[in-house]
Amino acid sequence: MPRPKKSFETNNINFRESFASLKFVPRFFKEIRKVNPLLFYSNVLGRTLNAILPVVMLWLGKLIIDEVVLQIAADIKDLERLWMLVAAEFGLAILSDLLSRGISLSDALLGDQYSIDTSVKIIKKTSELNLDQLEDSEFYDKLERARQQTTGRVGLMSNILTQGEDVIVIISLLAGVVAFEPWLIILLVVSIIPTIINEIKFSGTSYSLARSWTQERRELDYLRYAGASDVTAKEVKLFGLSNYLADRFKGLSDKYYLQSKRLAKQRAGWGSFFNVIGTAAYYGAYIFIIFRTVAGIFSLGDLTFLSGSFNRLRSKLQGFFTRFTAITESALYLQDYFEFLDLTSAESSPDGKLDLPEKIESGFEFKNVGFKYPKSEKWVVRHINFELRAGEKLAFVGENGAGKTTLIKLLLQFYEPTEGEILLDGIPIKKYDQAAYRQYFGVIFQDFVKFELTLRENIAMGEIGEIGNQERIDSAAEKSLAREVVGDLPLGYSQPLGKRFKHGKDLSGGQWQKIAIARAYMKDAEVLILDEPTSALDARAETEAFQRFIQLTEGKTAVIISHRFSTVRIADRIMVLKDGAVLEIGTHRELMQNDKLYAELFNLQAAGYQ
Numbered sequence: 001m002p003r004p005k006k007s008f009e010t011n012n013i014n015f016r017e018s019f020a021s022l023k024f025v026p027r028f029f030k031e032i033r034k035v036n037p038l039l040f041y042s043n044v045l046g047r048t049l050n051a052i053l054p055v056v057m058l059w060l061g062k063l064i065i066d067e068v069v070l071q072i073a074a075d076i077k078d079l080e081r082l083w084m085l086v087a088a089e090f091g092l093a094i095l096s097d098l099l100s101r102g103i104s105l106s107d108a109l110l111g112d113q114y115s116i117d118t119s120v121k122i123i124k125k126t127s128e129l130n131l132d133q134l135e136d137s138e139f140y141d142k143l144e145r146a147r148q149q150t151t152g153r154v155g156l157m158s159n160i161l162t163q164g165e166d167v168i169v170i171i172s173l174l175a176g177v178v179a180f181e182p183w184l185i186i187l188l189v190v191s192i193i194p195t196i197i198n199e200i201k202f203s204g205t206s207y208s209l210a211r212s213w214t215q216e217r218r219e220l221d222y223l224r225y226a227g228a229s230d231v232t233a234k235e236v237k238l239f240g241l242s243n244y245l246a247d248r249f250k251g252l253s254d255k256y257y258l259q260s261k262r263l264a265k266q267r268a269g270w271g272s273f274f275n276v277i278g279t280a281a282y283y284g285a286y287i288f289i290i291f292r293t294v295a296g297i298f299s300l301g302d303l304t305f306l307s308g309s310f311n312r313l314r315s316k317l318q319g320f321f322t323r324f325t326a327i328t329e330s331a332l333y334l335q336d337y338f339e340f341l342d343l344t345s346a347e348s349s350p351d352g353k354l355d356l357p358e359k360i361e362s363g364f365e366f367k368n369v370g371f372k373y374p375k376s377e378k379w380v381v382r383h384i385n386f387e388l389r390a391g392e393k394l395a396f397v398g399e400n401g402a403g404k405t406t407l408i409k410l411l412l413q414f415y416e417p418t419e420g421e422i423l424l425d426g427i428p429i430k431k432y433d434q435a436a437y438r439q440y441f442g443v444i445f446q447d448f449v450k451f452e453l454t455l456r457e458n459i460a461m462g463e464i465g466e467i468g469n470q471e472r473i474d475s476a477a478e479k480s481l482a483r484e485v486v487g488d489l490p491l492g493y494s495q496p497l498g499k500r501f502k503h504g505k506d507l508s509g510g511q512w513q514k515i516a517i518a519r520a521y522m523k524d525a526e527v528l529i530l531d532e533p534t535s536a537l538d539a540r541a542e543t544e545a546f547q548r549f550i551q552l553t554e555g556k557t558a559v560i561i562s563h564r565f566s567t568v569r570i571a572d573r574i575m576v577l578k579d580g581a582v583l584e585i586g587t588h589r590e591l592m593q594n595d596k597l598y599a600e601l602f603n604l605q606a607a608g609y610q
């Protein structure tokens with residue numbers, strides 16, 4: 001599909017919008033202060049002290065020169081006063097250096113702590129959101145932008161604090177200049193206007209460009225991953241995809257590079273032009289001060305003080321405005337970050353307050369349930385009516401895409417049905433407290449997660465609070481046949497799994513599945529759901545795993561999804577789905593007698609084994 005031509009100008013952020021993003025700065029500082037109040041206040045105090053040093057040092061410089069000139073003119077040699085002044089300036093120079101180092105150190109430490117804090121917040125927030133929010137690409141763009149600035153925000157903090165520091169420097173220098181020669185201020189304003197115009201002109205442009213490329217950046221990350229990861233390596237080699245992926249990556253990156261280059265060139269060009277005007281104004285002021293010194297109105301010390309102050313003022317003011325643009329741009333990312341943290345999920349809806357029954361009485365009931373995925377017009381399942389009775393083992397069968405996993409997601413309240421409702425013991429499930437409701441279930445999904453952590457953690461994920469309970473972990477491993485996997489690994493339960501980290505060992509598909517099933521046994525759940533949990537097990541292991549499952553979960557309610565009919569027939573009842581509707585439901589014997597799809601597929605598979 002041809003990609004629409006991209007122009008970041010279309011969503012360019014103007015100066016006013018950049019300015020508006022500053023409203024998030026107080027909240028930002030509140031968060032930083034909370035991370036480490038002592039470090040934060042020391043930083044602010046250090047900066048305030050550091051801010052008044054430049055004008056004091058310039059003034060000392062002026063006093064030294066005036067003293068030297070005076071002593072030469074009067075032919076006196078009173079070195080004591082001179083040495084005192086020099087010693088004072090030396091002391092302040094050392095103090096200024098120490099303060100600057102202390103500020104940099106505390107900036108770095110605060111920044112590191114804050115970036116840990118924001119990463120933790122992002123992880124926690126992500127887990128609070130609904131599945132439909134997580135599956136939405138706009139959400140990913142927001143998440144990407146929120147994540148991206150985890151390190152950038154550190155710079156923002158020191159930029160804002162430096163800005164505050166510079167305001168004090170500017171005010172103190174201005175006071176000095178005004179005391180001597182108020183007219184110089186006009187030249188100062190003239191020298192600084194070009195910088196202001198330049199900053200207004202380019203304010204928000206880098207952010208606009210980066211923002212308009214969020215999706216592509218995710219695509220680039222993905223292409224980098226697809227082209228260079230252990231997971232894809234086999235197929236990339238086998239099909240010779242490396243050049244194709246590299247070219248796709250390069251093609252997209254080059255487009256971004258070109259736009260970015262164009263912007264950087266424009267910025268540099270205009271920046272140089274405006275700088276020439278500013279420098280001319282500075283030299284105008286310099287000539288003015290020299291004339292007045294030659295005319296005897298200013299002393300030599302005044303000349304150094306004024307030209308030094310003027311020069312510093314100009315560079316501080318320039319820095320102030322350029323930094324202002326950098327701050328507003330980073331603050332735009334801050335806006336993304338806080339908007340992400342403020343996302344609300346339906347899960348926090350006040351609906352679910354009811355306590356769950358200790359024991360399931362009658363079971364679950366799907367009443368005329370229909371569902372369309374968000375942003376989709378297609379009914380994935382419709383007019384679904386069935387009961388999952390307390391204590392029964394119900395199997396779902398049906399072709400790929402028939403809607404089996406979707407029904408599980410609805411049962412777990414990852415989504416709300418578009419029409420109809422699901423009841424537990426006669427009460428709509430959304431009336432129950434959602435966290436407690438989910439605690440009812442032990443679930444293994446088809447695409448369960450292979451955590452690249454230790455084997456112990458992988459099993460304990462089913463009930464993470466019990467990670468210290470070795471007996472429970474052992475028992476779960478025993479039940480799921482994962483015990484033999486533990487025995488085969490040199491580090492046993494402490495074995496890191498996967499290839500990402502040192503000493504990590506990868507497992508076979510079947511071994512991973514046994515560990516995932518152990519996860520379900522970790523929890524003493526009321527309802528167990530196994531979504532094709534044994535597809536990678538060999539035939540003997542699968543039969544054994546299922547027979548054990550039926551014995552070990554006696555009296556518990558369970559749903560099993562499987563494409564293997566030898567497994568499915570062990571269930572109490574079987575529900576056959578076709579094109580999002582229930583085609584038939586009953587025991588194995590009943591369905592065989594029915595002689596419809598189930599009987600046909602069962603016979604087909606059975607014939608394959610003969």
Ligand SMILES: Nc1ncnc2c1ncn2[C@@H]1O[C@H](COP(=O)(O)OP(=O)(O)OP(=O)(O)O)[C@@H](O)[C@H]1O
Pocket residue numbers: 135373374376380398399400401402403404405406407446
């Ligand atoms: N997150 C999603 N967003 C949009 N459509 C989806 C989503 N997940 C699944 N679908 C669609 O819903 C339909 C049913 O998918 P579902 O995963 O429930 O099928 P299934 O019966 O479990 O299939 P399989 O046997 O292949 O696992 C499919 O057409 C699929 O494309």
